[in-house]
Amino acid sequence: MIQCKTSKEIGGMGHSLKRKEDARFIQGKGHYVDDIKLDGMLYMDIVRSPYAYAKIKKINIEKALKVPGVAAVVTGRDLEKYKLHWMPTLMGDTQMVLPTDTVMYQSQEVAAVIATSRYAAADGVDAVEVEYEVMKPVTDPFKALEKDAPVLRTDKPGKKDNHIWHWEVGDKAKTDALFKKAEVVVKENIYLPRIHVASIETCGCVADYDKVNNHLTMYMTTQAPHAIRTVIALVAGHVGLTEEKIRVISPDIGGGFGGKVPVYPGYVIAIAVSFLVGKPVKWIEDRSENLQADSFARDYHITAELAGSKSGKIQGVRFKVVADHGYADSQAAPTKFPAGLFSIGTGSYDYDTAFMEADAVYTNKPPGGVAYRCSFRVTEAVHAIERITDKFAMEVKMDPAQLRMNNFIKKEQFPWKSPTGWTYDSGDYHAALKKAMDAVGYDALRKEQAEKRKKGELMGIGISSFTEIVGAGPSKDFDILGIKMFDSAEIRVHPTGKAIARFGTKSQGQGHETTYAQIIAEELGIPAENIAVEEGDTDTAPYGLGTYASRSTPTAGAAAAVAARKLRDKARKIAAYLLEVSEADLEWEPGKFFVKGAPQKSKTIQEIVFAAYTNHPQGMEAGFEATHYYDPPNLTFPFGSYICVVDIDKETYEIKVRRFVAIDDCGNIINPMIVQGQVHGGLTQGIAPAMYEEFIYDEDGNILNGTFMDYLVPTAVESPHWETGHTVTPSPHHPIGAKGVGESPTVGAPPAIANAIVDALTPLGITHLDIPITPYKIWKALKEKGVVKPVA
Amino acid sequence: MEKEITVTINGTAHTVKVEPRLLLVHLIRENLNMTGTHIGCDTSNCGACTVLMDGKAVKSCTILAVQANGKSITTVEGLATAEGLHPIQEGFKENHALHCGFCTPGMMLRAVELLKHNPNPTEEEIRWGISGNLCRCTGYNNIVKAIQYAGAKMRGDKLPSTEPQFV
Known part of the structure; x- marks a missing residue:
């Protein structure tokens, strides 16, 4: 039970107050952005590229202009006159608003049609004719890094390759030395594919420029309205839109999860058009546009290695990442952290040696690299450490729960300095895992599993004991475009x-x-x-x-x-x-x-x-x-232990999540009902990438599943009945001892599910599968091992 | 080539001239300015636009306005009465079955139809019953609870606890 200091009437911390909103x-x-209707409002729709990489030879707008209701068609050449055809990304890279010469990814914005109604704008889009000269795209980040790969960002003077940045942390010499002498080294190539936040509300805006008062009111789906106002002022200050003349209003938002942090070209075009015609302009994405062109998440190729002793002591890790950022680095991470907070990947364990590095690459895919309900690449890091820890347990033949218990940082070791430089504020990892094991009935499940294995049945138990890092952040280290993250x-x-x-x-x-x-x-x-x-x-x-x-x-x-x-x-x-x-x-x-x-x-x-x-x-x-x-003195470090139990059909490889117990520790709890709701939702966005969601591109850069028909957001049927609970270890530096919780379950769930599935398949010789793990992927892996024979 | 239609929405008849291609969801949102019904996709998968048409849950992005001619539509704005909230609305609020609220209107209307045909559904029946409606925020546990709560209320049974349960 959560102890409350205030009465129910006051309703302070710890009360499960029903929500006021x-x-x-x-x-x-x-009141969402698409509910806004202003006098004289025009509607904008966008012409998008069918090709991943092509030169624009000609854009013919004559037919579109004849469509009833169409007022204007805007191209990159039009924006160029006002120097609004390019914009900075939040990471200091550059990105086209509308192209003048070349399209760099499929579904890139090519032109915008402005009309008196939504339908007329869509008719106008259909009538715009674009002649392209198609080029061969580069979609594989490893090929993009090869010496003879064509240079994609020819807009950058002197750019001779597709490399964006290199980042590293930790002690390389010490880590390499450890790996040379370690008794046990395990290694795995882990890929976390491109996925999309897919909030049920897409992105959109109403840009309302008032010519008389030289004032812009921008209603938009943004998670960061103040920062956006500053960005607009930086981009459009030269045409007279200075910051005091800009008001950004973020109305009710239908889900964000990170996808509504970046500035998308549609917003900028709407502002430009409103500025030029002096009327409000509404732009609302379709779902397909949202999935195909807005910022993706993940796309991290990780080589994870762990060194340890035969007795099961973790001694060090070495992670190497290739990050596919697509056409531009338009993620939303703090300036000093191009790979986000990936360095949390040393996890919940007590050792002092680590080295991590990442290289980011341009390809002909949509730009981005935003979070998907996680704090800056923490999901990628946690997946790597929790998968490789399980592989280590397998290698030294130790129960993965016992191995974790043996390696956890002890509660008296906090504040704990991690080998990549973080100071974990507080934790009691043993208590959280113990509580999860008790709740799920761990020992009984292992006995059941042993019985089932004798009969050839596939049952798996997977654990993830994650450490999150949230609450960016202390201003000495954290800023976005120079603005401190207070x-x-x-x-x-x-x-x-x-x-x-x-x-x-x-x-x-x-x-x-x-x-x-x-x-x-x-x-x-x-x-x-x-x-x-x-x-x-x-x-x-x-x-x-x-x-x-x-x-x-x-x-x-x-x-x-x-x-x-x-x-x-x-x-x-x-x-x-x-x-x-x-x-x-x-x-x-x-x-x-x-x-x-x-x-x-x-x-x-x-x-x-x-x-x-x-x-x-x-x-x-x-x-x-x-x-x-x-201005926080440190970040906060929520944590938890999750246990997933799966049964896999031995004929069809259909995966059934039988149980999922999640114990979260987010410090002091403000509203237990809301915390639990956040955990339920986060877990569902954890099973989503673990079993269902993934963008697939062909070698021509075509997205093969860019709609809700084939990008599989879990329904109530795919989502298990979540069992959740908590331990409470207050943050010592936070005024109310709280830590934040919204993203922990999205971070912690995928490795628990992957570990459970791999555990079920261990008797068949499987030691790793990349997420999303589908029946087909299992069948393919077993076929490669010769376990299943092709159907005659 | 506009066509005149009469559609009753939440008990009020609206006679309007519409393009034959106009979607019902746009008639409701754009022409009649009832914005409680939402649009979340373009492939009829998400169910955010679900309304009741002659008592049947339909995705209003997949129905033409002209097909609704002469029909009676219920939207989220029509759920509450002078006596107060509909049991499904109360169920959603009391059980924290919504976060951002965007899928909520469609989800509630689908649940109303589900409970009409199956007043005391099991958890599995509810999960299959709402599988045409996507929620990205809640993870569905509490939506199931909300529908069970509304079912109990509509049957006149003892209401289940709305306190969160923890392991």
């Missing part, structure tokens, strides 16, 4: 004791309107139901870097607590004045100050706030407001 969503009153909260308490709080983050379903109110309720004793929470309007909310990478609670949540504590300090002064005692004589309990030893002499927070407006001490500033910009 739900009332509008269940009654069809959510976040903010502003609390205004009205004279009657009710409050509005505004934040630099932006919920996409996480429930901030409820959880932020609970944090403030915890600190001030004002009932959460009396605290309105607002985000997503750059004109009203304090500046912040937005919601992604599980950073909202660690940063803006912390800012809320600190701002509320500033107010509590002020409340103490006012209470002392009202009660005519010294501040030191007062004690706080949620909702009131009382005089020590005389609890009947007290002032409620509501009385104190009223006095702040009506009877405040002379010399004190009136009002009851506080703002805080929180």
